[in-house]
Amino acid sequence: MKLAKFIMTFAFSLMCYFSLHHVVKASYVVIDADTGRTLIGNNEHARMPIASLTKIWTALIAIENSNLDDEVVISREATMSEGSSIYLEPGEVVTVETLLYGLMLRSGNDAAHALAEHAGGSVEGFVDLMNEKALYYRLNQTYFTNPSGLHHDLHLSSAYDTAQMLRIALENEDFLKIASTIQYKSNTKNGTTWLNKHRLLRENVGAVAGKTGYTKVAGRTLATYFEKENERIIVVTLNEANDWQVHKQLANQVFEEYDVKTIVKKGKYKANDNITVQLKEPIKLLISEEEEDQLQNVLHLSRNQDVKFGIWHVFLNNESIYSTKVKLKQ
Secondary structure (H helix, E strand, C coil), X not given: CHHHHHHHHHHHHHHHHHHHCCCCCXXXXXXXXXXXXXXXXXXXXXXXXXXXXXXXXXXXXXXXXCCCCCEEECCHHHHCCCCCCCCCCCCCEEEHHHHHXXXXXXXXXXXXXXXXXXXXXXXXXXXXXHHHHHHHCCCCCCECCCXXXXXXXXXEECHHHHHHHHHHHHCCHHHHHHHCCCEEECCCCCCCEEECCCHHHHCCCCEEEEEEEEECCCEEEEEEEEEEXXXXXXXXXXXXXCHHHHHHHHHHHHHHHEEEEEEECCEEEECCCCCEEEECCCEEEEEEHHHHCCEEEEEECCCCCCCCEEEEEEEECCEEEEEEEEEEEC
16 A cells, blocks of 8 residues: 555655656636536646645545535644634634534635644545545545645646535535535634635626635646526636636636537437437536537446446537436336
């Protein structure tokens, strides 16, 4: 196990070394928040530092590996964390829930450290959990060395992977509640009210949740989840100085060019002379007018006749952009 971990780390280190010598100035991506499909992007797979957007993954891992009402005794090491802080004090007892609000709203590196110690047993153990889950979701451009996003040459991701991180995290109701909160009255010793640093959440632009980030090396990084009527998208920019405006522009562009359309109505469909399939729900996708004419529906059936289901795919340019399991009836 240790050897496998060493090999994985060494291989990733080599990739990161070469990536850092071909630094991309900026990158962005907009994905469908329901399917994860890339709608528009530029250098979206380039491996870059993401700063505190790291905390999206930190929050999810902490939620999944602890209870919100768990009490955490703050260590001296946590209070000495470099960078942004919620000003925790050694020996102070704070719930996981409060630490998560401090993490997501104020980007507290001390909160990140405390959560990592609690949920992972140690910061190193927690980072292992972060990387394991990234591997599970095939976030191939992502590798973490810490839970806060402080700069490290190997601590890298991409705009695409980061957008997927936010999409995955938003499926967790506790994460969504915390990441979409604009203001929170903390019960820490200093007892201050925390205002979410993500200012688009306070503007009437459809921004629902997200995370800010900044380091000198990474520049400004930003992730935003937008909703407009029944359209749901995620925008991520890395090393973009004008990120607030760019996020609004990208969201407006996608909302203008894409619409949620019914691709297939619910009901029974004949697969062949002997088999029919049933869609219990209609297939609705966020697509552009140009893409609508290029869609193809393909039903994949197993050669094993004992298998009582098939996979219904919607293809765009020979790529499956949606799939669902359907029951077979003979």
